[in-house]
Amino acid sequence: QVQLVESGGGVVQPGGSLRLSCAASGIRFSAYHMGWYRQAPGKQRELVAVATNSGSTNYADSVKGRFTISRDNAKSTVYLQMNSLKPEDTAVYYCNADYVFGRSDYWGQGTQVTVSL
Numbered sequence: 001q002v003q004l005v006e007s008g009g010g011v012v013q014p015g016g017s018l019r020l021s022c023a024a025s026g027i028r029f030s031a032y033h034m035g036w037y038r039q040a041p042g043k044q045r046e047l048v049a050v051a052t053n054s055g056s057t058n059y060a061d062s063v064k065g066r067f068t069i070s071r072d073n074a075k076s077t078v079y080l081q082m083n084s085l086k087p088e089d090t091a092v093y094y095c096n097a098d099y100v101f102g103r104s105d106y107w108g109q110g111t112q113v114t115v116s117l
Helices: none
Strands: 003-007 010-012 018-025 032-039 046-051 057-059 067-072 077-082 091-099 105-107 111-115
Touching (some): 018 091, 018 111, 032 067, 032 077, 046 077, 057 067
Antiparallel strands (some): 032 046, 046 057, 067 077, 091 105
C-alpha cells in the first residue's frame, strides 16, 4: 500500500519559516519525481516545486529564492524548506510522487500552512 505522509505545516507570521516533510512508503522512491503542490481556498492546485529522480529541481516563479526542495532517497522523504513566507503562501500543501517510467502518481493527504499576523 502506497502512503505519502506530510508533516510540518502550521501557523507562522509573515517572514517566518517552515519545513515540510513527506515520508513515502510502498514505492521505490528513487523511481519517482517528487513534488510539492498547494491549493488555496477558491483556487486551483498549483505546482510549487519538484525534485526529479535524478536530483534536479524546478520551482514556481512565485517561490523561487524563498523555497528549497530536497529529497533523501535513503529515507524515502522529500522536504520543502519555506523561508520568507508571505500571506499568499497560505494553502494546503500536498506531496506528489510521479512515476518516472509510467503514468502512476500518488498524493498525500495535505498539510495546512497559514501565514498570518
